[in-house]
Structure formats: structure tokens, C-alpha cells
Amino acid sequence: MTRSKINANRLSTMRNVALLLLVASVWIFYFFPIYWMVTSSLKTRVDTFSIPPKWIFSPTFQHFINSFSDPKFMKAVQNSLVITVTTVLFSLLLGAWAAYAFARFRFKGSLALSFSLIVARMMPPIVFIVPIYLLFNSLKLRNTHIGLILIFTVFNLPFTVWMLKSFFEEVPIELEEAAWIDGASRLQALTRVTLPLIAPGLAATAVFAALLAWNEFLFALLLGGPSTTTLPVFLSSYIGERTIEWGEIMATAVIAVVPPTILVMLVQQNLIKGLTLGAVKG
Amino acid sequence: MASVEVSQQGRRPYRAEQRNRFLGLPLHYVLIAPTFLIVFGLLVYPLGYAIGLSFSNKILTGSVPFKWVGLENYIDLLVAKSEMWTSVWVTLRFALVGVLFEFIIGLGLAMVLNREFIGRTWLRVGLLIPLMVPPLASGLVWRIMYDDEFGVFSHLIRALGGDPPIFLGDPNYALYAVVATEVWRSSPFMVLVLLAALQAQPQETIEAAEVDGASGWQVFRLITLPFIMPVIIVALLFRTVDALRTFDLIFLLTAGGPGTTTEVISMFIYRWGFRHFKLGFTSAASILLLIATLLICVFYLRMLVVRQAAVQLTER
Numbered sequence: 221m222t223r224s225k226i227n228a229n230r231l232s233t234m235r236n237v238a239l240l241l242l243v244a245s246v247w248i249f250y251f252f253p254i255y256w257m258v259t260s261s262l263k264t265r266v267d268t269f270s271i272p273p274k275w276i277f278s279p280t281f282q283h284f285i286n287s288f289s290d291p292k293f294m295k296a297v298q299n300s301l302v303i304t305v306t307t308v309l310f311s312l313l314l315g316a317w318a319a320y321a322f323a324r325f326r327f328k329g330s331l332a333l334s335f336s337l338i339v340a341r342m343m344p345p346i347v348f349i350v351p352i353y354l355l356f357n358s359l360k361l362r363n364t365h366i367g368l369i370l371i372f373t374v375f376n377l378p379f380t381v382w383m384l385k386s387f388f389e390e391v392p393i394e395l396e397e398a399a400w401i402d403g404a405s406r407l408q409a410l411t412r413v414t415l416p417l418i419a420p421g422l423a424a425t426a427v428f429a430a431l432l433a434w435n436e437f438l439f440a441l442l443l444g445g446p447s448t449t450t451l452p453v454f455l456s457s458y459i460g461e462r463t464i465e466w467g468e469i470m471a472t473a474v475i476a477v478v479p480p481t482i483l484v485m486l487v488q489q490n491l492i493k494g495l496t497l498g499a500v501k502g
Numbered sequence: 503m504a505s506v507e508v509s510q511q512g513r514r515p516y517r518a519e520q521r522n523r524f525l526g527l528p529l530h531y532v533l534i535a536p537t538f539l540i541v542f543g544l545l546v547y548p549l550g551y552a553i554g555l556s557f558s559n560k561i562l563t564g565s566v567p568f569k570w571v572g573l574e575n576y577i578d579l580l581v582a583k584s585e586m587w588t589s590v591w592v593t594l595r596f597a598l599v600g601v602l603f604e605f606i607i608g609l610g611l612a613m614v615l616n617r618e619f620i621g622r623t624w625l626r627v628g629l630l631i632p633l634m635v636p637p638l639a640s641g642l643v644w645r646i647m648y649d650d651e652f653g654v655f656s657h658l659i660r661a662l663g664g665d666p667p668i669f670l671g672d673p674n675y676a677l678y679a680v681v682a683t684e685v686w687r688s689s690p691f692m693v694l695v696l697l698a699a700l701q702a703q704p705q706e707t708i709e710a711a712e713v714d715g716a717s718g719w720q721v722f723r724l725i726t727l728p729f730i731m732p733v734i735i736v737a738l739l740f741r742t743v744d745a746l747r748t749f750d751l752i753f754l755l756t757a758g759g760p761g762t763t764t765e766v767i768s769m770f771i772y773r774w775g776f777r778h779f780k781l782g783f784t785s786a787a788s789i790l791l792l793i794a795t796l797l798i799c800v801f802y803l804r805m806l807v808v809r810q811a812a813v814q815l816t817e818r
Contacts, residue, residue: 236619236620239614239619239620239621240620240621242614243621243622243624243625243628246611246625246628246629247624247625247628249686250628250629250631250632250686250690251628251631253632253635253640253643253644253647253686254631254635254643256643256646256647256654257635257639257642257643260643260646268652269652270652272657272660272661273652273654273657314536314537314540315537317533317534317536317537318533318534318536318537318538320533321529321530321533321534322534324530325522325529325530327528327530327531330530333534333538337537337541339796339799340541340545342739342743342795342799343545343792343795344743344746344747344767344768344791344792344795345747345749346747346749346767346768346771346772346788346791347549347552347771347788347789347791347792347795348545348548348549348552348788349771349772349775349788350552350555350775350781350784350785350788351548351549351551351552351555351785352544352548353775354551354555354781355544355547355548355551370540370544371544373540374540374541374544374545377537377540377541378541381537406529434636435636435637435638437637437638437749437750437753438749438750438768442776451636451638452636452637452638452750455636455638455639455642456638456750456753456754458642459642459645459754459757466646469642469646470642470643470646473638473639473642473643474639476636476638476639477634477635477636477639480634480635480636481634484630484633484634485630488630491630491694492694492695492698495691495694495695495740496695496736496737496740500695500698500699500733500736500737
């Protein structure tokens with residue numbers, strides 16, 4: 221072996237070690253809070269408050285049992301599930317038509333209208349909170365499930381439309397035209413040809429819409445009430461209590477993390493599209 | 503109803519005009535109608551309402567008689583009371599420092615992940631973690647980690663012989679503690695989006711440049727960077743507007759405190775609207791925030807357009 225080759229080998233070994241260290245530190249940075257969340261939820265009260273923190277301890281599932289036997293918590297889970305699922309259905313059912321129109325038709329104002337949705341997506345929700353609060357007050361929509369579903373749907377629609385638009389655009393119109401020539405109607409071509417092709421896209425859109433609804437906090441806090449408490453609002457209610465029950469809080473947090481984790485795993489393929497409204501392909 | 507009508511039309515011989523109409527109306531308008539009706543009803547109409555309110559002294563509790571006050575709220579916000587400017591400054595520091603770190607981490611890790619190496623898949627999976635955690639849950643766990651007595655950070659600093667600050671209660675540190683949480687939560691977005699851009703880059707151009715003797719830095723600056731620039735702009739746009747709207751994380755970690763040192767503009771609006779119930783004043787602040795967000799969007803989109811124009815010119 222020549223000297224330069226040995227050097228090159230040594231260099232690549234060093235590079236590999238550096239990369240490995242990087243991978244490890246990145247993992248620790250991103251994973252540590254989750255590790256802390258899970259272990260805190262399994263520690264007894266005494267272990268939680270020990271100084272220095274205990275790294276090795278005997279786990280207890282008491283906090284999870286407490287959470288699941290708390291009717292307020294179970295109600296929050298139920299509210300979150302009902303509101304999330306309905307919001308997703310509404311956004312997809314309303315948004316799909318508009319997405320199809322924007323993907324397949326060029327008409328007067330189509331560009332302006334579709335971009336107005338992007339602008340709506342960019343606006344901070346807090347801007348709308350005062351008038352919507354007053355509007356919901358007079359329509360008796362505060363503290364109702366349907367009120368929250370409506371407002372979540374509105375803030376989901378711009379995303380849903382753009383996401384589905386990008387998936388519709390991936391299917392060449394020639395496929396639909398071929399179906400028309402074979403005698404299919406526009407709707408038949410859509411349901412038999414295009415929709416099956418974009419099924420993964422539909423699923424990804426549904427998942428992202430679900431994540432948005434599941435995590436929504438501002439409107440759930442200010443427009444909701446005792447009978448619509450969602451999981452995020454329930455979690456936030458722990459803050460401000462004098463004796464903070466860390467174990468219990470972390471147990472509820474862990475439970476709140478599970479559904480999004482499963483959902484993100486399911487849509488890994490379309491993750492980038494979902495994160496950027498279909499602007500960047502993954 | 504809709505489906506029946508369309509499919510009946512379909513059985514007739516193929517005629518484009520007919521296919522594109524529904525009950526005599528242009529089909530595309532019918533299709534977008536539901537979306538825009540609900541968006542108009544629950545976004546545009548309330549916005550108009552807010553503009554109206556912003557010229558009034560409306561108080562939620564009705565303790566003061568309703569009165570039109572003209573531009574008084576705007577003058578209070580922009581000139582008379584300096585409170586909003588404090589909040590604007592906090593928001594800007596939060597957004598700029600946060601997005602800057604996210605971008606540095608994002609581009610760095612994306613470049614690393616763009617190569618083949620052992621553990622690459624693991625790194626990518628690790629990045630997904632913060633994306634899965636609901637903001638409220640991540641806020642809670644960071645709050646616990648920041649605790650000045652039992653928190654793990656305080657412990658680590660003590661173990662190293664230091665004197666830990668009260669992270670979330672110290673005016674000097676609170677904002678940066680919140681920024682660190684935000685970077686943890688949002689940098690994966692940057693990494694994944696920039697990585698997608700890097701992977702879309704055709705390998706041939708890089709190889710051709712290397713054959714021509716370009717150095718690694720030259721390849722990056724002259725080929726890779728221009729190629730991924732539009733995606734960088736889009737990613738920065740998304741992160742900036744998201745940072746401007748941050749509410750849940752601040753609400754949970756510090757609620758704007760200590761004092762108003764972490765009171766971002768969303769918290770400011772929340773406090774005046776739902777703690778002091780001054781809806782007219784709050785509406786005026788909302789309208790200003792709306793205008794500021796629009797300006798930022800225009801700024802980024804202009805960059806995108808100028809960029810594309812430049813690319814088209816050089817391609818000719």
C-alpha cells in the first residue's frame with residue numbers, strides 16, 4: 221500500500237467516526253425530551269422529585285391507570301377523537317372538489333382564488349380570534365362540538381385543497397380523457413381512474429389534516445368550553461395548579477403522542493409534501 | 503344529487519361544453535363554491551368585522567358604552583403606548599434567532615444526510631420524533647426539563663459545577679429557553695425539506711463540474727445552492743410565518759413572562775383581548791399583525807419571483 225492510500229483510509233475512518241458521533245448527538249438532542257417524557261410518566265412521585273434525577277428506577281404504571289380512570293381525561297380523549305375525525309371528513313369532502321377544479325380547469329380568477337387560500341394559510345389564527353369569538357357568541361356556537369369542527373375545518377381547508385391539488389396534478393388529464401371517450405362521465409372518470417391513483421395522496425392529506433386538528437390549541441381554548449375540552453386544552457389545564465403532578469401530566473402527554481406517532485409513520489412517503497402544502501416534493 | 507346529475511350527462515355522446523357545466527353553471531365554480539363559501543363566512547367576513555371593531559372602543563364585558571373612536575386604537579398601539587413595540591421586538595428576536603438556528607441545523611444535517619453512511623436511516627427517523635409530539639406535550643416536557651429544582655438541565659449544570667439559572671423565570675434567559683424548544687420542535691422540518699431539495703438535484707451536473715475541476719465549495723456555491731434556493735425560500739417563508747403565529751408553546755412555557763420578556767405578538771393580542779377584554783384595541787393590533795404578515799409573505803414571494811426571473815435570464 222502506498223502512503224497516500226493509508227492516509228486516505230485513515231481519513232475515511234476518521235470521517236466515519238465523526239459521522240457516528242454526529243448521528244449519536246443528533247439522536248440524543250431529538251430523542252432526549254421524549255425519553256424524559258416516557259420515563260417521567262413511569263416514575264413514582266418520590267423518584268420524580270429526587271435530586272439528582274434518578275436514571276435507574278423501578279417503573280410504575282400507576283399514572284397511566286390514574287389517567288384512564290379520570291373521567292375528565294377520558295372525555296377529553298373522546299372530544300379530541302370526535303372533533304378530529306369529523307374535521308378531517310369535512311375538509312376532505314369540501315376540499316377535494318375545489319382541488320379538482322383548480323387542478324383541471326383554467327378559469328377567470330382561478331390563480332387568484334387558489335393563491336388567496338395560501339394567503340389564508342399564512343395568516344396567524346390569532347388575527348381572527350376576536351371577531352370569530354363574537355360571531356360564535358351570537359350564533360350560540362361557543363362550547364359546541366360543531367363550532368370547533370367548523371373553525372378547524374376552515375383552517376384546514378387551504379392546506380387540504382393545495383395538497384390534493386398537487387396530487388390531482390400528478391395524474392395526467394389524458395387518463396381521464398381516455399375514460400371519457402370510452403363513455404365514462406366526468407364523475408366516473410374521477411372516481412374510477414383518478415381517485416384510485418391518488419389514494420396514497422388522499423390518505424396523506426387526511427393524516428396531515430388530522431394532525432392539525434389533533435394539535436389545535438388556540439381556538440379549542442378560547443371557543444371551546446367545559447363540554448368540548450380537547451386533549452391539548454386538557455393538558456394545558458395542568459399548568460397553574462399549585463402542586464404539579466408531573467407523573468400524571470407526562471402520562472397524559474405520552475398518550476397524546478401515540479396517535480400522531482402512528483399517523484406520521486403511516487405517511488412518511490408524503491411527509492415533505494404535507495409539510496409544505498405540496499410546494500416541495502419529497 | 504350532484505353525482506346523479508353528472509353521471510346522467512356522461513351517458514350522452516361526448517360533448518366538452520356539457521361535461522363542463524352543472525345545472526347550466528360552469529362546473530369549476532360549482533366545485534369551488536363550498537370551500538369558498540365556508541372560507542368567506544368564517545374568515546373574510548370576520549376580518550371585515552375586525553376592521554370595523556378596530557375603530558371602536560368595544561369591551562367584551564360592556565362596562566364602557568360603545569363608541570366609535572376613529573384611529574385612536576391605532577395611535578395608542580403605534581405611538582402612545584410603547585407596549586406593542588416591546589412585543590414586536592420579542593417576536594422578531596424569537597422568529598429571527600429561531601429560524602436562523604433552524605436553518606443552520608437544517609442545511610448542515612441535510613448535507614450530511616444527502617450522503618450514504620451507516621446510521622443514515624436512524625438519523626432520519628430520529629428527526630421525525632419532534633414532528634410527532636403535539637406542541638402542548640412538547641411544551642410540557644420541556645417545562646419539566648427546565649425546572650430550576652428538579653429539572654434535568656439544572657442538574658447537569660450543577661453536576662458540572664455550575665450554578666443553573668432559573669431558565670424560564672430569568673428575563674435574560676427565558677426567551678432563549680423558549681427558542682431552544684422551538685428549534686428542537688421545528689428544525690426537523692428544515693432538515694427534511696432541504697434534504698428533499700438536495701436529493702432532487704441531478705447528479706450529472708455535479709459530476710460534470712467535478713470533472714472540470716471544481717472544488718467542493720465551488721460545487722456547493724455555484725451549483726447546489728442556486729438549485730435548492732427556491733426550496734430554501736419556501737422553507738424560510740413557512741418557518742417565519744409559523745414563528746410569527748406561535749402561541750401554544752409560549753402559552754405553556756412562560757405565558758409571556760417573566761414580565762413581558764417573552765410576550766410574542768400572539769400573547770399580546772391574547773392578553774388584551776381575553777384578560778383585559780378590550781376588543782376594539784385588540785382588533786386594531788390584529789389588523790396590524792395581519793398587514794405585517796402579508797408584507798413578509800410578499801417579501802419572500804418577491805425573492806422567489808426575482809430568483810426565477812434570474813434563472814430564466816441565465817438559461818437563455
